[in-house]
Amino acid sequence: MTLLRGLAAGPGWRSQAVHELAGLGINAEASFPLLRLMETIRQVAPEFQVLSPHAPLVSVDELNLMTMLRRAALRVAPEQRGDLGFSMPVALADLVALCGDVLRHSQVSLGTRPLLAATSDLGVQMETEDMQQITDARTMRPTTVVSNEELTYGIRRIRLAGPALAGLSDDPPAKWVKVFPNFGEPFTEKAKYSNPVGRVYTIRHFDSEATVLTIDVAIYGPGAVSSWLERCKPGDRCDVAGSRGGFEGISGSVDCAVFVGDETALPAIESILEELSGYIGARVFIETADERTVHEMARRAESVKWLRRRATAEMLTNEVAAWCSHNRNVFVWAAGEATRMRMLRRTLVSQLGIEAARVHTVGYWKEGAADHRDAAAG
Ligand SMILES: Cc1cc2nc3c(=O)[nH]c(=O)nc-3n(C[C@H](O)[C@H](O)[C@H](O)COP(=O)(O)OP(=O)(O)OC[C@H]3O[C@@H](n4cnc5c(N)ncnc54)[C@H](O)[C@@H]3O)c2cc1C
Numbered sequence: 242m243t244l245l246r247g248l249a250a251g252p253g254w255r256s257q258a259v260h261e262l263a264g265l266g267i268n269a270e271a272s273f274p275l276l277r278l279m280e281t282i283r284q285v286a287p288e289f290q291v292l293s294p295h296a297p298l299v300s301v302d303e304l305n306l307m308t309m310l311r312r313a314a315l316r317v318a319p320e321q322r323g324d325l326g327f328s329m330p331v332a333l334a335d336l337v338a339l340c341g342d343v344l345r346h347s348q349v350s351l352g353t354r355p356l357l358a359a360t361s362d363l364g365v366q367m368e369t370e371d372m373q374q375i376t377d378a379r380t381m382r383p384t385t386v387v388s389n390e391e392l393t394y395g396i397r398r399i400r401l402a403g404p405a406l407a408g409l410s411d412d413p414p415a416k417w418v419k420v421f422p423n424f425g426e427p428f429t430e431k432a433k434y435s436n437p438v439g440r441v442y443t444i445r446h447f448d449s450e451a452t453v454l455t456i457d458v459a460i461y462g463p464g465a466v467s468s469w470l471e472r473c474k475p476g477d478r479c480d481v482a483g484s485r486g487g488f489e490g491i492s493g494s495v496d497c498a499v500f501v502g503d504e505t506a507l508p509a510i511e512s513i514l515e516e517l518s519g520y521i522g523a524r525v526f527i528e529t530a531d532e533r534t535v536h537e538m539a540r541r542a543e544s545v546k547w548l549r550r551r552a553t554a555e556m557l558t559n560e561v562a563a564w565c566s567h568n569r570n571v572f573v574w575a576a577g578e579a580t581r582m583r584m585l586r587r588t589l590v591s592q593l594g595i596e597a598a599r600v601h602t603v604g605y606w607k608e609g610a611a612d613h614r615d616a617a618a619g
Pocket of ligand 1 (some may be wrong): 249415440441442443444456457458459460461463464465466467468486504505506508509604605606607608609611612613615
């Protein structure tokens with residue numbers, strides 16, 4: 242997977258990829274379909290989520306691709322192969338089949354990575370650290386609510402404290418945790434959901450000395466966890482798992498960074514802006530359900546445009562695309578409703594031709610879907 246991500250990373254990777262493929266027993270000629278596969282995916286499916294070559298997790302799209310390649314290599318009948326999460330053009334289907342042949346002839350197997358048993362083996366040191374991070378991220382840390390106040394209309398700032406939070410970090414910015422309320426009484430929602438019920442929130446701030454975690458929660462209606470957080474009071478208890486993810490920085494030289502999001506992305510965008518070095522200009526587009534949410538933010542942004550959320554997704558995309566059409570050497574980071582994020586990515590990459598690796602979009606929630614998971618958030 243690391244290799245496939247590398248193939249997607251840009252022209253500089255070609256020679257390195259050929260070298261690495263040779264190490265797997267795939268000669269330069271046979272490596273062509275693999276190089277072509279990632280290029281074609283970038284062209285025909287710009288919303289396909291490719292994580293950084295060093296990310297310890299895979300995205301759902303990447304997992305689907307690996308499954309497709311494995312099935313092609315094993316010659317599973319096409320009708321039983323499933324799809325990649327998007328309607329696969331013939332050119333891509335043919336390439337996957339061709340890559341399957343290459344992998345089979347070169348006897349490269351795409352099995353599940355075995356769990357690491359020996360931590361003393363220096364050869365697996367790096368992967369063991371990754372595993373440790375994942376284990377830490379799954380540990381439940383009991384906390385107590387210390388405050389719950391309105392930050393601005395529709396957003397509550399909650400502080401959670403407890404010694405079990407020791408070791409958490411808000412570096413890099415936009416790192417996130419999963420919050421599991423202890424529903425108890427009088428919250429009858431508990432009966433409706435299987436336990437534990439948790440949702441993802443960005444670390445807005447972490448005070449490592451006092452072990453106090455600050456999150457900003459969008460209040461919009463009936464969600465199980467946001468409703469609990471809206472009403473929680475000092476002394477209430479919840480567990481926190483994490484931290485994970487975070488802003489990976491801006492790669493390459495760009496003229497401007499563009500940040501796009503809604504109420505759920507505000508904590509991430511504000512944290513990133515606080516960290517962003519002053520040499521780069523930043524534009525911000527925020528879509529909110531209510532104009533009363535508008536508030537003073539982002540000292541380092543050159544401009545912040547607040548937009549009122551409409552029923553359709555086009556307005557946000559059109560606004561951002563209109564600005565980017567005059568400024569194409571940009572880096573875009575966007576988070577919010579999943580369908581809107583896909584539309585934005587497609588428009589920026591396919592229509593405006595902005596390099597796919599410079600457009601980072603994540604679905605933080607999805608209209609009509611509880612507990613939406615977008616693996617790109619990992
Ligand atoms: C990496 C990451 C970081 C995030 N950071 C934050 C953060 O800092 N602050 C924050 O508030 N949220 C954040 N979110 C989004 C949050 O996890 C989701 O909004 C979550 O679904 C809220 O859980 P819930 O129990 O309220 O609703 P769920 O039970 O998950 O969903 C119930 C219903 O509400 C809808 N819904 C969910 N969220 C919203 C919304 N915001 N507006 C309108 N309808 C919605 C769903 O479509 C569903 O129909 C983040 C998500 C990710 C992946």
